[in-house]
Amino acid sequence: MKIFGLSFKVIKTLLTTQYAYMLEYRIEIALWALSGVLPFIMFSLWSENDVGNTFGLNDIGLARYFLSAFLVRQFSVVWVVFSFEEDSLSGRLSPYLLQPLHPLLRYVAAHLAEQATRLPFALAIAITFFFLNPSSFWLPSLPQLFLAYLSTHLAFSIAFLLQSLVAALCFWTEKSSALERLIFVPYLFLSGLLVPLSAFPSNVLKIAMLTPFPYLINFPAKILSGMPVDIFNGFLAQVLWILILGPSVNILWKLGVKRYTAMGA
């Protein structure tokens, strides 16, 4: 059996080498994990000012939501555009393109390996959070955990494809990481990282739901924290976005490689 045309042996080698590589940067990754504290800052504001009541959310529910948002973000962070830009400008991409392995799959392996390295740090932060807010402690049920896991992976896939789309623009412009900001800004405000989307006014919510962003944080975080959520439609939307973005990346990539000029080689 093959996944993306790769045998298990290749996948295993890819993941273990990337994991070994990532282990070298443990402190860096710990800092990365720590830089995701924004949901906690927002939580402290929400609970201190008793804002949740206005939107029919209680403190415990909010605590769980923001912790879930933090965790989902930890395992769906994508930085492919930055790696890709660096590799492309320094000419490292040329040997990658010659190998019988799609360069994007190499980055996927790097991301998955980084997530595994990140896991203990993310858990340590979660435990600290429970220690500070003992009343919010909960253990999601197994099916809940499974669905949250699945939707976080789908969220990661959407985020990865979205950024790969920008990364593919590297073939045309040198500074595509600047373009990434244009994705990051709506992501920050519409994904649910700062507030649960149910607090949005209905007209803003309608617009937000037309974008892929709510499915990156809000949807998986709601499942994990046990908030009411339309599971079927959520997964449907996630899969639809993957089906839209996947082929687009593929096409743009193929067009781009034809233009590749091997900078720095």
Add this chain to the structure above:
Amino acid sequence: MNRYFKTIRLFWSTAFASQLEYQLNFLIELLAMLGTLLGSVFILSLFFTGGRQLGDWTWESALVIQGVYTFLDGLTNALLRPNLTEIVNYVREGTLDYVLLKPIDSQFWLSVKKFSFAGLPEIILGLSIVFWAAIKSGTSFSFYSLSVFIISLSIGFVILYSVWFLIAASSIWFVKTWNATEVLRALLAAGRYPISAYPVILRFIFTLVLPVAFLTTFPAEAILGELKFNILFLGIILSSLFFIFSRFFWKFALKHYTSASS
């Protein structure tokens, strides 16, 4: 002293010339800035739904804080980020040697070498919001309140610069401290909201440990004419300490600099 002003002028005019090449970048930054501002004001407005207040701050006065934040963010993008994130590259590639050999203060050189003009609209917009929102909340400006505002804004900037520089300077030992600036950015985002809106422990941390309060809340209070004099006094002392420490730390770091690949 004159030599330093002349150097800055030369640095920034070459920076301007080289950035004219990337006009698209300027446009992207502008769009990103407007989007960020729109989003932040929207998130802030959620705290005020149903006529509530945020830590004793009215909607208009909370907007003053957003303005101060936008202004400092603009300065960060224009000056701090382009310069201080480069230090790690100088260390890694060994080009820091050339900087140290120049007959000018190395901390000065490293801190003002570049100026990203894409940050300029953010600086101007930030200040405009400050004054617009202050007028909206019924403040009348006086010479005194304006001077206190300028002083407290300088205090904020000096603290911000020193913290950034400390992290950047630590790259002499740890080449991979770039991520620490990401942690800093995340924590500084707390400055978008008034300090009184936070739980007591965080208020303490954000005032004395990582003085986010001095960056945004206190300058906003200054322009609204509500800043207490002893806070201003504390700010002057704290920012001086931060700055002196950053210089001391740089000197200390240089003693440990062993130069790479040369």
